[in-house]
Amino acid sequence: MNNWDWSAVADFMPAFWDGVLVTLQVLVLGSLLSFTLGLVWAVGYRGPRWVRWPVNIVTEFIRNTPLLVQLFFFFFVLPEWGVQFSELTTGTIAIGLHYSTYTAQVYRAGIDAVPAGQWEAATALSLPVGRTWFAVILPQAIRRIVPALGNYVISMLKDTPLLAAIGVLEMLQQYKLASAETFQYTEPLTVVGVAFILIAYPASLLLRVLERRLVR
């Protein structure tokens, strides 16, 4: 550890903060997308066969293939189809879509854990489908799955550097740009690595607290 240079850390800081903001932005928007879309998939798993089958095939395919390749797919193919998004939007959509197939499994488990009597009660009261889902089933399901969803937010955080591959200016991309200019690699990259631990570890502690509160 003889050639660590603190001034390189200081030089990297302004770019680093820009990267942190973009990373957090991707994380928040990607999470929202994955939570909503995951719910759509999960309700689809319970639908009639002509809905269930395609939903199963699509989600299994997305879940079992690499996010990086999906990123490139969207980045290169969407413009060919005449749809032009910024790098940031493309990246957020790809990461949100990828993680929606994970959150779908979480929702599925939560929905399966709601006792069958609740479905029957909703039928007995002849509640419409929408009310059954939103007033009876989901409020009971979502309480127990918040911690599991949180775990995927942490995973998503750690996958945001992949977006650097398509030029999104998140933490890793800021490092790449900075090191290409200053030829200092060690300090900026270590700062980025440590930043992930500093965000992820307190978040996982927070989740443990949340788990104790919500899951009874």
Add this chain to the structure above:
Amino acid sequence: MTAGLWTHWILPGIWITIQLTVYSAALATVVAFGIGMARTHRSRFVRFLAGFYTEVFRGTSALVLMFWLFFVMPGLFGWALVPMWAAVLALGLSYGAYGAEVVRGALNSVSPAQREAGVALSFTPWQRMRLILLPQAVPEMIPPFNNLLIELLKGTALVSLLGVADTSFAAYLVRLATQESAEIYTVTLGIYFVLAFVLTRGMRALERKTKAGIGITAGGVR
């Protein structure tokens, strides 16, 4: 897609992906069992060290770790790693940390009476681990290990960013050559999907085999 690109890039790329998966999975298994067993050790210090390892490697991003091993280690310590081995090290160490949690959970789920029986027979701790706890814990580990293995397979795509000529890297080159993005990336996704499917099948077979070894039917009532 022309045949030349297929045989010169895609097929060798698939082979590199398979190699990477096998090497990293082997390293991850060693790390998972080492760290996982250390987390159930009776010494508090050993448990703390193992816990620290897990938090650090689970906390950071595999891609950043890979970059760090590849670009920073040479400058900091004077070791240079071939990109392939930097990748194997990064994947093995980080997925090993996830695997350690699986091993710990499975060991803890073995009934305490089994451990006590080992104590009553005056087995050494290592004998208890090897003869009583592990044979019962291993079948429990296989389904979560299967998930991790699929994650690891998908993680190997990251090595293309270090310039290792794996499937994803081949896809990138072929796209540059042919400009047929939709086709080449659909094929690539299909290749990974098939690999993941084969892995899952293999792990299911392994689960049945290890469960049969201790007299449980896989998927049956427990």
